[in-house]
Amino acid sequence: MKRRKFIKQGSLLTGGLFLHQQMLNAFAGPSAGEKISMGIIGCGDRGSGIMSVIRELDERFVIKAVCDVLDFRIEGVKKLDTDHSLTYYKDYRKLLDDKTIDAVVIATPLSLHFPIGSDALKAGKHVYLEKTMTYNKEQALQLVALKKQFPRQILQVGHQYRYTPLYFKVKDMIEKGYLGKVTQIDCRWDRNWNWRRPVPEGYTDKQINWRMYKEFSGGLPAELLSHQIDFINWAFDTHPDEIFATGGIDFYKDGRETYDNVQALLRYNKEGMIGNFGATCANAREGYIFKLKGSKGTVSLLPHDGIFYPENEARKELETVDGVTGATKIEWNKDGGIPIVKEKLKDGTWYALQEFHKVIQENGVPVSNVITGATTAFCVDLINHSSFNHTIEHWKPEFNIS
Amino acid sequence: MAVLFLSLFQLIFSAGETPSYYSISGTAQGTTYHVHYYANDSLVKKSQLDSILDRIDSSLSVYKPYSLISRFNRSDKGITMDDHFWIVLKKSLQTYRDTRGLFDITVAPLVQAWGFGVKRTDTLPGNKQLDQIKTCVGSRYLKVKNNFLRKTKPCVTLDMNGIAQGYSVDVLAEFLERNGIHDYIAELGGEIRVKGRRQPSGEKFRVGIESPAEDEFENHSIQKIIMMDQGAITTSGSYRKYYESDGRKITHLINPITGYPIQNEMISVTVYAKDAITADAFDNALMLMGLKDALQFTEAKKELAAYFIYKKADGTIADTASSQFYKLMNQ
Numbered sequence: 001m002k003r004r005k006f007i008k009q010g011s012l013l014t015g016g017l018f019l020h021q022q023m024l025n026a027f028a029g030p031s032a033g034e035k036i037s038m039g040i041i042g043c044g045d046r047g048s049g050i051m052s053v054i055r056e057l058d059e060r061f062v063i064k065a066v067c068d069v070l071d072f073r074i075e076g077v078k079k080l081d082t083d084h085s086l087t088y089y090k091d092y093r094k095l096l097d098d099k100t101i102d103a104v105v106i107a108t109p110l111s112l113h114f115p116i117g118s119d120a121l122k123a124g125k126h127v128y129l130e131k132t133m134t135y136n137k138e139q140a141l142q143l144v145a146l147k148k149q150f151p152r153q154i155l156q157v158g159h160q161y162r163y164t165p166l167y168f169k170v171k172d173m174i175e176k177g178y179l180g181k182v183t184q185i186d187c188r189w190d191r192n193w194n195w196r197r198p199v200p201e202g203y204t205d206k207q208i209n210w211r212m213y214k215e216f217s218g219g220l221p222a223e224l225l226s227h228q229i230d231f232i233n234w235a236f237d238t239h240p241d242e243i244f245a246t247g248g249i250d251f252y253k254d255g256r257e258t259y260d261n262v263q264a265l266l267r268y269n270k271e272g273m274i275g276n277f278g279a280t281c282a283n284a285r286e287g288y289i290f291k292l293k294g295s296k297g298t299v300s301l302l303p304h305d306g307i308f309y310p311e312n313e314a315r316k317e318l319e320t321v322d323g324v325t326g327a328t329k330i331e332w333n334k335d336g337g338i339p340i341v342k343e344k345l346k347d348g349t350w351y352a353l354q355e356f357h358k359v360i361q362e363n364g365v366p367v368s369n370v371i372t373g374a375t376t377a378f379c380v381d382l383i384n385h386s387s388f389n390h391t392i393e394h395w396k397p398e399f400n401i402s
Numbered sequence: 403m404a405v406l407f408l409s410l411f412q413l414i415f416s417a418g419e420t421p422s423y424y425s426i427s428g429t430a431q432g433t434t435y436h437v438h439y440y441a442n443d444s445l446v447k448k449s450q451l452d453s454i455l456d457r458i459d460s461s462l463s464v465y466k467p468y469s470l471i472s473r474f475n476r477s478d479k480g481i482t483m484d485d486h487f488w489i490v491l492k493k494s495l496q497t498y499r500d501t502r503g504l505f506d507i508t509v510a511p512l513v514q515a516w517g518f519g520v521k522r523t524d525t526l527p528g529n530k531q532l533d534q535i536k537t538c539v540g541s542r543y544l545k546v547k548n549n550f551l552r553k554t555k556p557c558v559t560l561d562m563n564g565i566a567q568g569y570s571v572d573v574l575a576e577f578l579e580r581n582g583i584h585d586y587i588a589e590l591g592g593e594i595r596v597k598g599r600r601q602p603s604g605e606k607f608r609v610g611i612e613s614p615a616e617d618e619f620e621n622h623s624i625q626k627i628i629m630m631d632q633g634a635i636t637t638s639g640s641y642r643k644y645y646e647s648d649g650r651k652i653t654h655l656i657n658p659i660t661g662y663p664i665q666n667e668m669i670s671v672t673v674y675a676k677d678a679i680t681a682d683a684f685d686n687a688l689m690l691m692g693l694k695d696a697l698q699f700t701e702a703k704k705e706l707a708a709y710f711i712y713k714k715a716d717g718t719i720a721d722t723a724s725s726q727f728y729k730l731m732n733q
Contacts, residue, residue, distance in 0.1 A: 321627055322438060322600070325637045325672055326592040326612030 047107035096123035114139035133373030156366035157373030160348035180296030192284035212256035219258030240266035245387040251282035307337035430455035433591035440601035480552035510561035568682025634678035638685035639670030
């Protein structure tokens with residue numbers, strides 16, 4: 001089996017050493033093609049972050065206009081707009097009316113993803129929509145239906161982490177069976193601070209700290225855990241069948257409505273797999289952990305780094321010899337793990353936007369699309385339902401979309 | 403990669419004069435090392451081995467900016483060599499002649515251009531670029547006078563990774579022997595040197611030859627086991643460091659004469675010689691020769707024996723060996 005696998009033509013991502021370069025080539029293609037005119041809707045932390053990556057990719061994109069309902073955010077962008085090349089809007093509809101704009105980035109509070117995303121599609125724009133795709137499952141289903149009416153437009157969902165070559169490689173490793181049978185996923189995204197931004201004078205807490213309010217936000221599951229939930233859905237081509245979640249406002253009793261401490265258990269029947277996804281705002285010891293535990297090995301992931309720990313099934317065979325000669329192994333780390341990528345990666349957004357440009361040029365389908373985005377939105381919605389209503393939630397047939 | 407566990411037998415009988423088993427492992431030169439020996443006492447310490455390997459790194463590691471080799475590469479003229487450098491250089495130049503230029507420590511700029519050097523590259527080199535680079539490749543541009551190694555062209559740079567690991571294993575072996583250890587196996591990055599026997603059984607050491615796997619995350623099984631009580635064995639393979647471009651496999655083994663990565667049937671070559679520096683010096687060159695020439699070359703050299711894993715025209719994988727190596731396997 002091993003021999004046969006060895007000789008077969010490997011996939012693009014087979015060679016661990018050159019993953020980064022290969023991904024660059026794969027995404028970038030021989031020529032950049034046309035520059036895409038961009039409008040940015042929402043200039044908070046995330047919108048500004050995306051803008052700075054777009055500016056790095058100035059062979060592919062040009063930012064034409066920005067929109068935010070908060071004046072101080074607009075002022076912040078103006079400071080960087082030294083050549084006064086941008087048009088500024090407070091009303092996103094006016095930005096959508098601008099015919100010179102090909103595509104929009106939507107980085108608004110979660111509750112606005114669906115209305116603005118829908119309007120953008122209807123206005124003929126390609127859409128890079130921040131995660132989670134929609135606020136609830138109903139909106140997700142509606143957006144899937146709406147997108148079908150606009151087949152020539154791109155809708156990409158901003159689950160940017162899985163765009164790094166690292167996450168592609170891990171998917172590849174899962175498919176090749178290097179992890180064996182995965183039974184457990186352990187994921188945490190912890191911090192020890194209140195997850196609030198300072199509110200400038202003249203603005204309300206709801207405007208700035210919308211993540212604290214149920215009417216705008218899906219809380220920690222939507223804003224943080226959705227990334228890893230989405231990765232598991234995509235990497236295993238699956239979805240959970242049963243979800244139990246719990247949570248509370250356990251530390252920051254500061255008027256917030258969304259939980260500062262959550263834990264979700266996801267049961268994947270087809271894979272025979274349990275996912276444990278948790279986040280707290282009151283402990284930073286572990287920070288980000290994401291572990292996929294299989295019968296042959298564990299993958300331990302950080303956003304830009306990953307280590308493979310083999311379960312060493314070959315041990316029995318190795319016990320019979322005193323030494324093994326082979327081609328030099330490349331830097332095993334001290335605790336017996338093998339680094340999955342060898343070089344420093346760029347931020348996931350960089351790779352995600354490369355693909356956004358490419359699929360627009362080729363009228364392709366992004367890896368993180370309306371279908372995978374909806375699947376993850378269903379998961380987040382079920383998690384919040386479960387934790388708010390103390391119920392066990394089940395996957396519904398209508399969620400099986402294509 | 404060697405693993406050896408104390409058997410119950412050894413635990414029970416190790417109280418008397420029977421030598422005990424000792425094992426030291428660590429990391430060096432971007433890979434791992436393992437030393438196992440039998441003696442009546444723990445005669446060497448890990449810190450001693452680490453410091454020996456550190457000193458070799460300070461001389462020969464292109465990954466250390468302060469090393470002699472890095473200083474040579476930055477210099478326009480050359481450097482004064484230390485003992486480690488001189489021994490490895492001498493062997494390298496001799497092997498350069500023996501292999502008619504296939505083993506060449508000045509190949510570094512080509513290796514770099516293909517993306518396997520210290521720095522990463524984003525594009526594959528073209529013919530023109532390779533021709534340009536090849537003007538800086540050739541051990542004939544190296545001149546030695548007393549302890550000074552001079553480059554006759556400023557653009558000449560060195561990479562002795564293809565031989566330094568074998569040399570390091572020899573240095574470890576010598577150190578063990580100087581400290582009265584006569585039954586040992588020393589391994590660094592898959593290069594192995596052996597002397598003596600397992601104790602108290604008196605069996606020869608068993609050395610596994612790794613079978614190629616698709617990439618480093620797959621568990622490598624063992625293709626063959628050979629029994630050794632002396633000598634060294636090293637392996638060069640195209641199955642660990644490579645990437646793919648346009649469906650072609652680009653390996654880290656670059657032919658210094660053509661400027662291109664190998665495109666032949668070889669998957670790995672395992673070489674047996676009396677010391678690891680010799681085995682290591684030839685393994686890469688044998689990969690580059692291709693199977694027919696490599697077999698012929700090995701048969702003509704009394705001090706070498708070699709085992710080859712290769713891909714046949716129909717895509718299946720096969721193995722073969724020189725006559726000397728068959729003798730080793732049949733012991």
